Amino acid sequence: MNLKAFNLLILVSSLLLVTSCSQSPVFKEHETVYKIGDQEAWASKNWNDQNWKGRITQMQAGQVFWSRTQIDILKTPEPLRPYGLRLEVYGEYEVFWDGVLIGKNGNPGQEAELPPEGKLWTTFGIPTHLSDAGKHVLALRTSLLYFPDHTKIHELDIDYYDDLFSDDLVENAYMHIYAGAFLIVSLYFLFLFLSNRQAYSTLIFSICCFLVFALTLTVFSKEYIPMHYSLHVIRLQVLSSFLLGISFLIPFYFSKQFPYPKRKPLLIVYAGILIMVFLVKHQAFDFTAVSMGLGMWIFSFGIVSFGAYNNARGARLTLLTLLLTLVIYFVTSFVISLYAGLGLILLSMLYLLTLQRKSERLAYENSLVQSTRLRLELLKKNIQPHFLMNTLTSLMDWVEESPKKGVLFIEALAKEFDLFNQIEDRTLIPIAQEIELCRTHLEIMEYRKEVSYIWEQEGIDPNENIPPAILHTLLENGITHSLPLEDNTIRFKLVFESNDDFKSYTFLTFAAGVNKATHNNEEGTGIKYIKARLTESYGSKWNFTSKATDDGWKNEIMIYS
Amino acid sequence: MNILIVEDESRIAKRIERMTRDILGNTIQSLRHINTLQGAMESIGKGSLDLVLLDLNLNGENGFDMLKSAVSESFHTIVISAYRDQAITAFEYGVLDFVPKPFNQDRLEQALKRTITNEKTEPNETKFLAVKKRQKIQLIPIEDLIYIKGAGAYTELFLTDGSKELHDKSLEKLEQLLSPIFERIHKSYLVNMSEVKEIIVKSGSKYMAELNNGEIIPIGRTKYKEIKAKWV
Numbered sequence: 001m002n003l004k005a006f007n008l009l010i011l012v013s014s015l016l017l018v019t020s021c022s023q024s025p026v027f028k029e030h031e032t033v034y035k036i037g038d039q040e041a042w043a044s045k046n047w048n049d050q051n052w053k054g055r056i057t058q059m060q061a062g063q064v065f066w067s068r069t070q071i072d073i074l075k076t077p078e079p080l081r082p083y084g085l086r087l088e089v090y091g092e093y094e095v096f097w098d099g100v101l102i103g104k105n106g107n108p109g110q111e112a113e114l115p116p117e118g119k120l121w122t123t124f125g126i127p128t129h130l131s132d133a134g135k136h137v138l139a140l141r142t143s144l145l146y147f148p149d150h151t152k153i154h155e156l157d158i159d160y161y162d163d164l165f166s167d168d169l170v171e172n173a174y175m176h177i178y179a180g181a182f183l184i185v186s187l188y189f190l191f192l193f194l195s196n197r198q199a200y201s202t203l204i205f206s207i208c209c210f211l212v213f214a215l216t217l218t219v220f221s222k223e224y225i226p227m228h229y230s231l232h233v234i235r236l237q238v239l240s241s242f243l244l245g246i247s248f249l250i251p252f253y254f255s256k257q258f259p260y261p262k263r264k265p266l267l268i269v270y271a272g273i274l275i276m277v278f279l280v281k282h283q284a285f286d287f288t289a290v291s292m293g294l295g296m297w298i299f300s301f302g303i304v305s306f307g308a309y310n311n312a313r314g315a316r317l318t319l320l321t322l323l324l325t326l327v328i329y330f331v332t333s334f335v336i337s338l339y340a341g342l343g344l345i346l347l348s349m350l351y352l353l354t355l356q357r358k359s360e361r362l363a364y365e366n367s368l369v370q371s372t373r374l375r376l377e378l379l380k381k382n383i384q385p386h387f388l389m390n391t392l393t394s395l396m397d398w399v400e401e402s403p404k405k406g407v408l409f410i411e412a413l414a415k416e417f418d419l420f421n422q423i424e425d426r427t428l429i430p431i432a433q434e435i436e437l438c439r440t441h442l443e444i445m446e447y448r449k450e451v452s453y454i455w456e457q458e459g460i461d462p463n464e465n466i467p468p469a470i471l472h473t474l475l476e477n478g479i480t481h482s483l484p485l486e487d488n489t490i491r492f493k494l495v496f497e498s499n500d501d502f503k504s505y506t507f508l509t510f511a512a513g514v515n516k517a518t519h520n521n522e523e524g525t526g527i528k529y530i531k532a533r534l535t536e537s538y539g540s541k542w543n544f545t546s547k548a549t550d551d552g553w554k555n556e557i558m559i560y561s
Numbered sequence: 562m563n564i565l566i567v568e569d570e571s572r573i574a575k576r577i578e579r580m581t582r583d584i585l586g587n588t589i590q591s592l593r594h595i596n597t598l599q600g601a602m603e604s605i606g607k608g609s610l611d612l613v614l615l616d617l618n619l620n621g622e623n624g625f626d627m628l629k630s631a632v633s634e635s636f637h638t639i640v641i642s643a644y645r646d647q648a649i650t651a652f653e654y655g656v657l658d659f660v661p662k663p664f665n666q667d668r669l670e671q672a673l674k675r676t677i678t679n680e681k682t683e684p685n686e687t688k689f690l691a692v693k694k695r696q697k698i699q700l701i702p703i704e705d706l707i708y709i710k711g712a713g714a715y716t717e718l719f720l721t722d723g724s725k726e727l728h729d730k731s732l733e734k735l736e737q738l739l740s741p742i743f744e745r746i747h748k749s750y751l752v753n754m755s756e757v758k759e760i761i762v763k764s765g766s767k768y769m770a771e772l773n774n775g776e777i778i779p780i781g782r783t784k785y786k787e788i789k790a791k792w793v
Contacts, residue, residue, distance in 0.1 A: 389643030
């Protein structure tokens with residue numbers, strides 16, 4: 001995904017959100033007053049409502065009540081462009097404008113008898129002759145069967161009737177694009193996860209994107225999915241749940257990217273706090289949303305700061321992004337900062353994921369190079385000059401002095417070459433093959449060095465596998481760095497032990513004059529080869545030690561299960 | 562001739578020994594074989610050797626330190642090694658020859674003959690002269706060398722910075738190792754000809770070479786014609 005384009009999208013949508021909310025209003029709303037009862041005259045513009053209350057207490061469900069709101073139209077509408085009235089009010093109601101019935105939303109007073117009707121968000125046209133600049137009165141005849149304590153006009157907007165719809169349309173279009181982008185990202189990373197089930201970060205990111213998509217879609221689908229007011233709490237609960245998921249998953253994701261001590265207990269505590277906030281003030285949805293959002297921000301900020309403090313890759317940029325969302329929160333409203341902030345945070349998460357994938361790719365490429373290098377090193381063993389040229393020189397001598405022995409020497413050499421050829425492209429070979437390689441090598445070295453080499457083994461399990469030529473390398477080192485005992489022998493012993501926790505190969509050299517200095521000096525290429533091979537096949541689950549003993553040398557390879 | 566073979570491969574050591582005996586016959590006074598670096602260093606330090614046949618890779622150890630001390634001694638060193646890429650470095654240090662493994666008797670003979678015939682080394686790649694200085698070996702770049710003066714069994718190296726160093730090798734041996742720009746203008750002098758400013762003829766058929774630094778060195782009567790033909 002093109003990060004720049006994505007960034008731009010979020011910028012544009014947040015700008016639109018800002019501009020759509022900042023047009024200068026054409027009206028001024030005064031305090032709404034209420035009265036229980038039902039009189040047609042209460043709709044009229046000049047009814048004296050001075051004894052009406054600012055709020056209604058103790059009302060029976062379904063009982064009819066009236067509300068009156070004085071509204072000052074600040075600007076007479078342009079000709080042929082009537083004003084419209086946008087309402088978000090709980091209940092079923094009739095709408096009177098200056099005493100004239102301009103619309104009906106459901107059946108006030110008959111809710112119990114009739115099925116639910118009407119929508120939570122409604123728009124009514126205001127007659128042109130009643131929309132001149134000046135004082136007007138909006139009167140609602142309402143009944144509230146489901147939430148009798150929610151007598152309140154939640155939203156009231158007056159604007160050009162067309163603009164009320166077209167503004168929503170534009171806002172909705174952008175927010176749907178915003179949501180769609182996250183849906184695509186979510187699916188993409190879900191597929192990535194399905195192709196690599198170990199990559200939990202991709203899954204978390206995918207779920208986060210999906211939740212943001214779902215949240216956005218749920219919020220901005222209200223314009224075209226009509227909903228009765230009785231269902232609104234369910235909608236809010238759904239929204240809160242989405243937000244709960246997001247609020248937990250984002251810091252959880254950061255925890256995976258920037259590990260810190262006591263991660264598990266801290267995450268559990270955080271999850272506990274979130275659930276508490278979610279449940280305790282369950283009906284106060286705005287409070288819940290703000291609390292969860294802030295909680296998410298604070299916890300994430302802590303984690304990312306710790307990451308930045310430890311110089312984790314990408315932590316600084318993520319920290320900057322988080323600070324930017326804070327700025328947006330202070331400069332704009334919660335709703336705008338929620339979407340803009342979530343967009344930015346998800347973007348930084350995507351960035352971290354890209355960094356992670358990059359380092360994974362590099363590690364993979366490195367491992368390929370490493371494997372090739374090890375393979376070459378194995379191949380080189382038999383053509384490196386010290387082995388090859390010394391062998392050939394000895395061979396020349398044998399051929400000149402004792403041709404029959406020379407032929408046996410050539411046969412041993414051919415066998416070692418053949419064995420190397422067989423194991424050349426393998427990462428693990430049967431232990432028997434490795435031992436054969438060692439024995440053949442000893443045969444060759446006997447012709448060269450005229451030392452009697454003795455091979456002993458103990459507890460070998462023929463079913464075991466081992467990386468190629470690692471014992472061979474130890475054997476080479478043993479031959480190179482030691483001198484024969486008084487009876488002109490050097491003895492090698494391989495001991496295999498295994499239990500539930502580990503397998504171990506102990507390789508002992510019994511010789512005189514083991515050269516401790518060079519043995520101990522900086523790690524030779526042989527030892528590096530052994531370690532690289534062990535890492536290739538066993539990751540970090542191995543240990544290799546090599547040290548002098550009283551009668552020679554001891555190497556130990558431990559492979560943990 | 563006292564010869565030392567330093568080689569950790571028993572079969573190869575025997576081969577060298579056998580061939581050396583074949584080639585040099587009864588000119589050999591002693592011929593010994595040593596298979597460890599430490600033993601070799603001790604033997605070299607004792608002196609009285611005329612030739613060392615040296616393998617550079619003994620028991621997995623790098624033999625270049627050993628090579629440095631070998632070339633600082635009075636005897637000639639011939640390297641016998643499996644690593645052909647070490648040949649250039651070996652020659653730079655001033656070995657008489659580099660015999661790559663595997664080798665046959667002809668190749669070894671070619672190398673050993675040089676010790677007898679005083680033939681110059683083929684590539685003339687010698688870049689340093691190793692000098693023993695307070696238990697340490699110092700490598701003196703050839704380009705710092707103005708002339709060398711024979712002083713009995715050893716030689717004195719006169720350097721561009723005006724200093725003087727002692728070398729254990731004889732003038733003959735050094736002449737063998739150094740490039741032809743070093744001319745034996747006198748039985749006791751080996752001079753870098755690029756440092757010679759002019760040749761002065763004095764009365765009584767005395768010839769002198771004036772060097773760039775003003776020093777004057779005698780030219781052997783018998784050498785004069787040869788030098789004049791070659792350099793003037």
